[in-house]
Amino acid sequence: MKFAPLFLILMTLVTGAFADTASDQQNIQHLMRHTWERPDAPLDVGPITVEGDHAVAGWTQGERGGRALLGKNDKGWRVVLCAGDALLDPTTLRSAGLAPDAAVHMSQSVTQAESAVSPNRVKQFALFKGVVNVSQEHSSAAH
Numbered sequence: 243m244k245f246a247p248l249f250l251i252l253m254t255l256v257t258g259a260f261a262d263t264a265s266d267q268q269n270i271q272h273l274m275r276h277t278w279e280r281p282d283a284p285l286d287v288g289p290i291t292v293e294g295d296h297a298v299a300g301w302t303q304g305e306r307g308g309r310a311l312l313g314k315n316d317k318g319w320r321v322v323l324c325a326g327d328a329l330l331d332p333t334t335l336r337s338a339g340l341a342p343d344a345a346v347h348m349s350q351s352v353t354q355a356e357s358a359v360s361p362n363r364v365k366q367f368a369l370f371k372g373v374v375n376v377s378q379e380h381s382s383a384a385h
Contacts, residue, residue, distance in 0.1 A: 266292045270299055270312055270319050277321070278303070289355040291348065296340055298329050298352045300359070300367045307363070308370025309352075311338055326370035334373060 267290045279285040283303050290299040295314040301307060309329040311322045328334045330352060335345035356364050 263292050266290075266297065266314070266319070270297055273312075273319050274299060274301060274310060274321070289352075289359060291352045291355045293344065293348045293351060296335075296344070296348060298348060300356065300363070302363060302366045305366070306369060307366030309367050310376075311335070313339070321376050323373055324370060324376055325373040326368045328373050 270290050270292075271287045274287045275285050278301075286302045287299050288301075290297055297312045297314075297319070299310045299312065301310060308324055308326050310324050311329055312319050313322045314320075323329065323334075323338055325334065330349055332342070332345035332349045335348055336342055340348060356367070
Protein backbone atom coordinates (compact mmCIF):
# COMPACT_ATOMS: atom_id res chain seq x y z
CA MET A 243 0.00 0.00 0.00
CA LYS A 244 2.99 2.32 0.41
CA PHE A 245 3.31 2.57 -3.34
CA ALA A 246 -0.32 3.57 -4.02
CA PRO A 247 0.29 7.35 -3.77
CA LEU A 248 3.41 7.11 -5.92
CA PHE A 249 1.52 5.00 -8.45
CA LEU A 250 -1.29 7.57 -8.61
CA ILE A 251 1.20 10.40 -9.15
CA LEU A 252 2.96 8.51 -11.94
CA MET A 253 -0.33 7.61 -13.63
CA THR A 254 -1.42 11.26 -13.50
CA LEU A 255 1.83 12.36 -15.13
CA VAL A 256 1.61 9.70 -17.84
CA THR A 257 -2.06 10.42 -18.52
CA GLY A 258 -1.27 14.14 -18.77
CA ALA A 259 1.46 13.44 -21.32
CA PHE A 260 -0.94 11.39 -23.44
CA ALA A 261 -3.58 14.10 -23.19
CA ASP A 262 -1.07 16.72 -24.36
CA THR A 263 -0.03 14.51 -27.29
CA ALA A 264 -3.67 13.90 -28.27
CA SER A 265 -4.39 17.64 -28.08
CA ASP A 266 -1.27 18.39 -30.15
CA GLN A 267 -2.34 15.81 -32.72
CA GLN A 268 -5.81 17.37 -32.99
CA ASN A 269 -4.32 20.86 -33.34
CA ILE A 270 -1.93 19.67 -36.05
CA GLN A 271 -4.70 17.91 -37.95
CA HIS A 272 -6.89 21.02 -37.75
CA LEU A 273 -4.05 23.30 -38.91
CA MET A 274 -3.21 21.15 -41.91
CA ARG A 275 -6.82 20.57 -42.94
CA HIS A 276 -7.68 24.26 -42.57
CA THR A 277 -4.64 25.24 -44.64
CA TRP A 278 -4.81 22.74 -47.52
CA GLU A 279 -8.16 20.97 -47.59
CA ARG A 280 -10.65 21.89 -50.31
CA PRO A 281 -14.30 20.84 -50.64
CA ASP A 282 -13.42 18.72 -53.66
CA ALA A 283 -10.20 17.34 -52.12
CA PRO A 284 -10.38 16.28 -48.46
CA LEU A 285 -7.05 16.03 -46.65
CA ASP A 286 -6.45 12.88 -44.60
CA VAL A 287 -3.82 13.60 -41.93
CA GLY A 288 -2.06 10.85 -39.98
CA PRO A 289 -0.24 9.28 -38.42
CA ILE A 290 1.04 12.23 -36.44
CA THR A 291 4.19 11.68 -34.41
CA VAL A 292 4.81 14.30 -31.74
CA GLU A 293 8.19 14.56 -30.03
CA GLY A 294 8.42 17.63 -27.82
CA ASP A 295 8.10 20.78 -29.93
CA HIS A 296 8.33 18.94 -33.26
CA ALA A 297 6.02 16.62 -35.12
CA VAL A 298 5.88 14.73 -38.39
CA ALA A 299 2.48 14.19 -39.96
CA GLY A 300 1.74 11.95 -42.90
CA TRP A 301 -0.97 13.17 -45.26
CA THR A 302 -2.85 12.10 -48.34
CA GLN A 303 -5.13 14.07 -50.63
CA GLY A 304 -6.64 12.01 -53.40
CA GLU A 305 -3.80 10.21 -55.12
CA ARG A 306 -1.17 12.59 -53.72
CA GLY A 307 0.63 12.38 -50.41
CA GLY A 308 3.60 13.39 -48.35
CA ARG A 309 4.82 14.26 -44.89
CA ALA A 310 4.98 17.56 -43.05
CA LEU A 311 7.45 18.58 -40.35
CA LEU A 312 5.89 20.91 -37.83
CA GLY A 313 7.33 23.00 -35.05
CA LYS A 314 5.63 24.40 -31.98
CA ASN A 315 6.28 27.84 -30.54
CA ASP A 316 4.37 30.18 -28.21
CA LYS A 317 1.78 30.80 -30.96
CA GLY A 318 1.13 27.09 -31.56
CA TRP A 319 2.00 24.63 -34.31
CA ARG A 320 3.29 25.68 -37.73
CA VAL A 321 4.33 23.69 -40.78
CA VAL A 322 8.06 24.00 -41.35
CA LEU A 323 8.73 21.61 -44.25
CA CYS A 324 6.82 19.40 -46.64
CA ALA A 325 8.60 16.40 -48.11
CA GLY A 326 8.28 12.71 -48.78
CA ASP A 327 10.74 10.12 -47.53
CA ALA A 328 13.28 12.88 -46.78
CA LEU A 329 11.46 13.41 -43.47
CA LEU A 330 12.47 9.90 -42.43
CA ASP A 331 16.13 10.91 -42.73
CA PRO A 332 17.71 12.27 -39.53
CA THR A 333 19.96 14.50 -41.67
CA THR A 334 16.91 16.34 -43.05
CA LEU A 335 15.45 16.64 -39.58
CA ARG A 336 18.75 18.02 -38.22
CA SER A 337 18.93 20.58 -41.03
CA ALA A 338 15.44 21.72 -40.02
CA GLY A 339 16.61 22.44 -36.47
CA LEU A 340 16.25 19.21 -34.49
CA ALA A 341 19.15 18.21 -32.26
CA PRO A 342 21.07 15.14 -33.51
CA ASP A 343 19.60 12.76 -30.89
CA ALA A 344 16.11 14.18 -31.36
CA ALA A 345 16.39 13.76 -35.14
CA VAL A 346 17.31 10.08 -34.82
CA HIS A 347 14.54 9.49 -32.27
CA MET A 348 11.94 11.28 -34.45
CA SER A 349 12.96 9.24 -37.50
CA GLN A 350 12.57 6.00 -35.55
CA SER A 351 9.25 7.11 -34.02
CA VAL A 352 7.77 8.07 -37.40
CA THR A 353 8.84 4.75 -38.92
CA GLN A 354 7.27 2.91 -36.00
CA ALA A 355 4.00 4.90 -36.24
CA GLU A 356 3.80 4.29 -39.97
CA SER A 357 4.28 0.55 -39.49
CA ALA A 358 0.68 0.46 -38.23
CA VAL A 359 -0.60 2.11 -41.44
CA SER A 360 -1.43 0.32 -44.69
CA PRO A 361 1.57 -0.09 -47.01
CA ASN A 362 -0.32 1.67 -49.82
CA ARG A 363 -0.83 4.76 -47.66
CA VAL A 364 2.86 4.80 -46.68
CA LYS A 365 3.75 4.61 -50.39
CA GLN A 366 1.64 7.74 -50.93
CA PHE A 367 3.71 9.58 -48.31
CA ALA A 368 6.77 8.98 -50.50
CA LEU A 369 5.14 10.61 -53.56
CA PHE A 370 6.05 14.14 -52.47
CA LYS A 371 9.26 14.99 -54.31
CA GLY A 372 11.85 17.33 -52.91
CA VAL A 373 11.86 19.31 -49.69
CA VAL A 374 9.79 22.50 -49.57
CA ASN A 375 10.23 25.07 -46.81
CA VAL A 376 6.73 26.33 -46.02
CA SER A 377 7.24 27.87 -42.58
CA GLN A 378 6.97 31.47 -43.83
CA GLU A 379 4.51 30.71 -46.62
CA HIS A 380 1.70 29.22 -44.52
CA SER A 381 2.51 30.03 -40.92
CA SER A 382 -0.23 32.65 -40.66
CA ALA A 383 -2.52 31.39 -43.42
CA ALA A 384 -4.22 28.96 -41.07
CA HIS A 385 -5.20 31.61 -38.52
